[in-house]
Amino acid sequence: MHTKQIGKNLYLIDLETGGYKSLIGSYVIKTAKKAVLIETGPTNSIPNLLCGLAELKINPEDIDTIAITHIHLDHGGGAGTLLKHLPNAKILVHPRGIPHIVNPEKLWSSSQSVLGFVSEIFGKPEPVPQDRVIPMTEGTINFGDNGKLTIFETLGHASHSLSFHESFNNGIFLGDAAGTYFQEFNLVSPTTPPPFYLDASIASLNKLIDFRPSVLYYSHFGKADDAVRRLRGYKAQLLMWDKIVQEAVKQNQTFEQIATSVLTEDPIMSKLANFLREHKVYAKTAIDNSICGFIEYAKKTQTKLVS
Ligand SMILES: [Zn+2]
Numbered sequence: 001m002h003t004k005q006i007g008k009n010l011y012l013i014d015l016e017t018g019g020y021k022s023l024i025g026s027y028v029i030k031t032a033k034k035a036v037l038i039e040t041g042p043t044n045s046i047p048n049l050l051c052g053l054a055e056l057k058i059n060p061e062d063i064d065t066i067a068i069t070h071i072h073l074d075h076g077g078g079a080g081t082l083l084k085h086l087p088n089a090k091i092l093v094h095p096r097g098i099p100h101i102v103n104p105e106k107l108w109s110s111s112q113s114v115l116g117f118v119s120e121i122f123g124k125p126e127p128v129p130q131d132r133v134i135p136m137t138e139g140t141i142n143f144g145d146n147g148k149l150t151i152f153e154t155l156g157h158a159s160h161s162l163s164f165h166e167s168f169n170n171g172i173f174l175g176d177a178a179g180t181y182f183q184e185f186n187l188v189s190p191t192t193p194p195p196f197y198l199d200a201s202i203a204s205l206n207k208l209i210d211f212r213p214s215v216l217y218y219s220h221f222g223k224a225d226d227a228v229r230r231l232r233g234y235k236a237q238l239l240m241w242d243k244i245v246q247e248a249v250k251q252n253q254t255f256e257q258i259a260t261s262v263l264t265e266d267p268i269m270s271k272l273a274n275f276l277r278e279h280k281v282y283a284k285t286a287i288d289n290s291i292c293g294f295i296e297y298a299k300k301t302q303t304k305l306v307s
Pocket of ligand 1 (some may be wrong): 075219
């Protein structure tokens with residue numbers, strides 16, 4: 001198991017879900033008074049997460065809050081399973097996500113249809129008891145010594161997404177609000193599965209930029225500096241994809257044609273394309289699903305214009 005201190009009071013656990021390194025991460029903020037976990041990751045890697053906590057010498061009893069950016073399987077899917085091991089913890093989640101973690105049947109079936117075989121790598125979520133949920137769209141968690149975690153909505157990737165700003169290092173936990181970060185390339189690609197909402201996503205990126213963060217913590221994967229420039233770059237990338245896909249949809253292009261345009265016209269994607277195509281999970285999530293999200297969004301907006 002790979003754990004690492006990445007800042008003051010801050011640790012990253014590589015969950016190595018399905019044996020894939022640097023695919024999904026959980027973060028822990030730990031002070032003498034308090035420990036908060038950000039993201040559970042999926043059900044199937046909860047044993048790895050527990051090993052990571054042990055490696056960091058964090059007692060399961062000491063974690064009182066698990067904050068999840070959203071309920072998708074790779075971020076909060078493991079919540080029900082994890083709670084059985086963390087007796088004092090509650091799950092902080094957007095209220096719109098609550099029905100789906102308390103009764104995850106619909107979440108599981110929709111994940112199976114969007115993610116296909118990847119949903120099996122992540123695993124089926126177990127229900128979260130209603131009395132262990134904290135609904136929140138904004139607020140703060142205080143760690144003492146002026147340390148705090150600020151919770152705020154960043155919709156777009158999902159209709160129930162949250163991000164969290166931590167004051168110790170002026171960093172933000174993004175979930176999927178600002179894409180997938182590939183550390184070895186130092187590049188970001190869109191994470192925009194359907195249903196994707198471009199306008200909400202841009203508004204969220206503006207909100208993230210307004211914090212003037214120094215660092216970003218991607219759930220996929222890891223810490224990145226140069227935060228504001230990176231967020232602005234992601235905004236520009238989303239707008240570029242929208243332009244490419246809107247035009248292609250107008251011309252009734254096939255999915256393959258659209259994918260080729262995106263992967264060649266976006267200079268970042270052209271650098272990542274070979275790596276992504278050969279990666280079993282990213283070929284599905286970062287290419288197919290992200291482009292599908294833009295195609296559905298384009299079809300929706302174009303229908304609206306016609307009617
Ligand atoms: Zn994700």
